[in-house]
Amino acid sequence: MRFLSILKYDIKRLIGNVRTVLIAVLCPLVALFVFFIFLMPMLTEDKKTYNSCALLLEDDNEDFVRLIDTLLAGIEKRQTATVYPVKDEETGMKLLKEGKVTIFLHVHPKTYDRLMDGDAVDMDFYYNSVHAMDALAFSRALRSAASVYGQGLKIVRVSADMAVEKGIDSDTVNVKWDEGMSDVIRLNTSRGKIMGYETVFSPGGDFPGEYYLGLICVLCGLIATFSGVYLTSGDANEIYSSRKLSRGDSVRFFFSRLLSQTLLILLTFAVLLPVSELVKDLELNAVLVTFPAMIIIAFFFSSLSILVGSICRDKKNAFWVEFYAGLIMAGLSVLASREGMLPGALQKLGNLMPVRAAISLFSNGLFELELHRYLYDIGIVAISFVIFVIPAFIVFRKRGCGI
Structure with a gap:
């Protein structure tokens, strides 16, 4: 044939x-x-995906606050949420129950220290049932970004410890530490851009x-x-x-x-x-x-x-x-x-x-x-x-x- x-x-x-x-x-x-x-x-960048978020940040470490500010600034820049800082957990839960916010994010004390030790990120997410999918995306993205940040932080810390052991003066180590922290945040932001987002925040986690x-x-x-x-x-x-x-x-x-x-x-x-x-x-x-x-x-x-x-x-x-x-x-x-x-x-x-x-x-x-x-x-x-x-x-x- x-x-x-x-x-x-x-x-x-x-x-x-x-x-x-x-x-x-x-x-x-x-x-x-x-x-x-x-x-x-x-996964989309729809302006209606998130409405509002209450934030209780109990970790006042300067470097960690910079990271959170970078993440949340990106969210607001994309107009997917408006972030409202609150002074205590009671206020955040009250805003959530009254429907004034759709998500309440609680960052516990010493979260930065946990990242330094390579431990899991200590954050709590509260949300209304009707916004469960939004909260899931929010949670996954923020945890993913913080996890990658923690890995970079650990590398910078190990490098600083090695420099001290080799006798490099503390002023030089401190300068390099600040440069390393800036690089970690910059590289995190670049990571988001590679995936098509303006900031490190990616609603699909790493995908x-x-x-x-x-x-x-x-x-x-x-x-x-x-x-x-x-x-x-x-x-x-x-x-x-x-x-x-x-x-x-x-x-x-x-x-x-x-x-x-x-x-x-x-x-x-x-x-x-x-x-x-x-x-x-x-x-x-x-x-x-x-x-x-x-x-x-x-x-x-x-x-x-x-x-x-x-x-x-x-x-x-x-x-x-x-x-x-x-x-x-x-x-x-x-x-x-x-x-x-x-x-x-x-x-x-x-x-x-x-x-x-x-x-x-x-x-x-x-x-x-x-x-x-x-x-x-x-x-x-x-x-x-x-x-x-x-x-x-x-x-x-x-x-x-x-x-």
Whole structure:
């Protein structure tokens, strides 16, 4: 059989099936609906996201007060909240109960000392039930920023102790200490700018809305492979093996499935792209830059589905293996994106996950392009495609030829 005839037939089976196309199109739409209804209120810079916040700051350390002022100034600059300092806890709780503020933040004494020792940040958040999601975003962002600040603070303190041990005079150490503290706050602020925010404050914690959108794109791409892995398992292990295809036909059937599955995944990505415009204005250059990445990602997912479908002789088992493989890779990728969440070996493995690289390619390419990271991630996905497509080709041929 001619390759084009096989490809046309395979596309008709995979994409011509109304149910398959509906799944490929509706899954992204459902995922985006959930994203915009439940997650975007926490992640966008909508002026109505937060109304007002009462603040009780009982730690009067000068450096820590500078940090809090920097964080809260950023919040007010973005007009997401108005911060009201209060003198005691009773006043803050009263304002909250009367509905005059939506969030009450209580920073306990010696919080700075706890940060110096590397301990958890001692802050309490109180809120009305109707503003639970706002408070969660507020809490996560402030704790994340304070945690990173604490890590930098510890480095500065260790450096100062080493300088004293080496006999450097106290005046020089004090000057370097002040410079180090300024650098810690400056670097924290830069950290926020890298993620697309004007200050260190990021409602998504360490993950801005663009990251979550990239995660949704990748997960929807994985979902689009489910129909392909189901068909591949049935074709390779039942239909083709019973007919004992010639080696030439098995090669043609393999590449037709690889291409048709890739087209279905790209169709899913095409549905997601216009909605990305709602998160942040997309430039044509960003879409053009991301398009090659989407093609490579689609080819990788396609090779993964063919490999799983060819190995698993039972179609239902193939479906569940693909599901759990995607779930595990996505979980490791998300956890690896935050340092310290995984043990050393798993952290390194997660950083090399093609799913992590795919998420990064979407969030980086579509919104804030960093070329070196883009090339690094696209290299990981391309290498992963080669690693998966070779065994997929071998196993598919063996199954199709009845070997």
